[in-house]
């Protein structure tokens with residue numbers, strides 16, 4: 001079957017093995033007898049991280065195994081979707097300490113990419129809350145890995161992009177919430193340095209994320225809006241007409257069909273960018289948002305990647321150390337501007353201290369910027385330019401969003417990276433990055 | 437909370453039914469031949485998601501002598517009993533191999549009768565309950581391709597029909613479910629026409645609806661009712677010449 005991820009390219013003819021038990025997963029490996037294979041969750045990475053001729057899907061490993069409500073600990077299979085887990089946790093006042101921008105990813109994908117949310121500066125990445133997991137390795141063993149057992153394998157799997165083996169199940173530390181609502185405050189910034197100042201001023205807020213007007217230039221370059229947020233208490237909600245303080249997310253109602261022409265989005269985005277900035281510039285706005293719209297605004301529309309047409313989208317997400325962030329991000333925005341390509345969505349996040357995991361793990365203390373483009377060959381040229389800026393500023397790009405990074409640039413960004421079982425667990429991405 | 441006894445809880449259709457009934461607040465007694473890790477995971481998942489009681493119990497339709505002890509030892513008596521047990525077997529092998537033929541007959545019919553007789557007696561005494569049996573369109577007319585299976589399903593359909601008449605005055609309901617193709621491990625990768633092939637979830641929804649509305653005989657995917665009507669009415673002298 002044709003298989004591709006969220007950005008739609010590359011796409012390959014692959015065999016998808018759907019195992020519904022650990023023993024079936026193991027027999028899949030046996031049957032492949034040494035052919036390369038890569039684990040796959042919900043295919044929400046953008047490029048080729050979850051692609052290979054043989055792919056082992058975890059989507060049927062979707063069982064919750066144990067929930068200790070008192071200790072706030074859950075043991076569950078790797079193919080459980082965050083969306084599914086949250087609908088069980090939220091009514092019990094439990095939540096995930098780290099939430100990415102979509103709830104449609106699996107636990108395995110969250111571990112393998114060591115995903116981060118808008119609270120990295122406070123809470124770090126997903127891996128911090130993984131107590132242990134069991135991993136099916138290339139030789140067919142199932143190993144329990146934690147901070148005390150099989151320590152190296154534990155570390156190398158978090159942010160390891162599926163190259164150490166298949167996570168079968170995991171035990172996670174949860175957080176507590178009084179309500180499933182968040183208080184969001186928005187602060188407009190007239191330039192990138194202004195935006196950075198706001199980030200540092202608001203550092204004590206648990207959630208921080210900024211939207212940047214990718215079309216602004218000159219002394220307005222990098223203008224945008226910072227959104228801060230924190231979880232609402234019951235008291236905070238009293239003035240609101242919210243019947244159920246622990247309401248779960250509603251199902252997505254809108255879906256974009258796969259037939260939208262690729263010119264569709266650009267004029268809309270151009271107007272929106274401008275309009276949104278003007279609108280939020282009028283005053284700093286405060287409102288209460290449900291977690292669905294606070295964390296997952298994009299999930300309200302299913303298959304929104306279809307808005308980018310048949311060829312899909314490319315995202316460039318990178319992180320720079322704090323000291324070079326302002327200079328590096330300025331240079332990147334200028335290069336984007338000079339390319340005359342349309343940046344559809346530009347998002348800036350602050351990352352905090354980061355515990356070391358796999359050598360391909362992404363986060364570091366500093367700033368991370370993500371820019372979405374409609375697929376075109378010119379965008380690929382631009383990305384080469386951006387790679388150089390990122391390397392110059394001692395940064396790196398996020399592999400789970402990548403579809404094209406050349407091996408040479410990869411080695412500069414991730415000098416310690418190695419493949420753990422190069423014959424068995426490797427994706428198209430590993431083959432590209434490690435020149436296999 | 438009402439309780440569902442699910443015979444054949446490792447069946448793909450059965451599992452979908454477990455989720456469907458759990459979502460309505462049913463406690464579950466999951467009965468299956470082998471209680472392996474996967475069955476335990478299934479039980480744990482159902483407990484956590486739906487805050488219900490779930491027990492897993494060993495049950496083999498072929499061990500008919502054990503059925504009465506099995507039913508005696510249930511932690512609670514069920515309000516609804518659903519059997520999803522079935523075995524397609526190897527139709528070609530069954531033609532000459534008696535063990536294979538017997539296993540097909542037992543799993544689809546003979547091994548289900550003792551346990552359902554016991555359930556029927558208990559429900560009669562309690563003057564309440566629902567028995568749901570999954571039969572098959574294969575039982576509507578014997579065909580060359582799988583006549584042992586078809587015959588066993590025909591026997592099961594007839595049994596359920598008679599049981600329904602018998603139990604009606606006792607306030608006990610019997611429902612016959614007649615699926616066409618369903619995408620489960622029973623048919624594997626067998627190519628089947630999409631519009632005639634249901635998913636286990638569709639079948640589970642149909643079964644729950646049949647239970648709620650206290651239906652008697654329900655086809656899953658209603659087109660099958662029409663198809664089988666036609667097939668049943670093809671004159672035998674033509675039918676025997678067809679390859680179906």
Ligand SMILES: Cc1cc2nc3c(=O)[nH]c(=O)nc-3n(C[C@H](O)[C@H](O)[C@H](O)COP(=O)(O)OP(=O)(O)OC[C@H]3O[C@@H](n4cnc5c(N)ncnc54)[C@H](O)[C@@H]3O)c2cc1C
Nearest residue numbers: 041042043044045100101106108109112115116161162167
């Ligand atoms: C709209 C949108 C918003 C996003 N926002 C964020 C964000 O805010 N922060 C962020 O960090 N990410 C974000 N992402 C990226 C996403 O969280 C990651 O790509 C994640 O890894 C996808 O998980 P998945 O289950 O879909 O895995 P897949 O995409 O299927 O696989 C991703 C990687 O995980 C590996 N993998 C999957 N399952 C297993 C397993 N069981 N064992 C071992 N390896 C496994 C695969 O081999 C592959 O390398 C976003 C993506 C989208 C589409």
Ligand SMILES: NC(=O)c1ccc[n+]([C@@H]2O[C@H](COP(=O)([O-])OP(=O)(O)OC[C@H]3O[C@@H](n4cnc5c(N)ncnc54)[C@H](OP(=O)(O)O)[C@@H]3O)[C@@H](O)[C@H]2O)c1
Nearest residue numbers: 446447448449496497498521522543572615617618620622
């Ligand atoms: N799939 C279809 O197209 C289709 C069409 C019409 C009717 N049906 C009927 O639907 C029902 C459910 O089948 P399914 O499609 O869900 O297939 P399935 O997944 O193969 O389920 C059949 C189940 O029956 C169990 N079983 C077989 N012999 C048994 C015995 N002696 N004792 C206890 N359990 C036994 C099997 O147990 P193990 O797991 O231990 O092997 C299996 O779990 C069956 O009655 C089948 O005949 C299916």
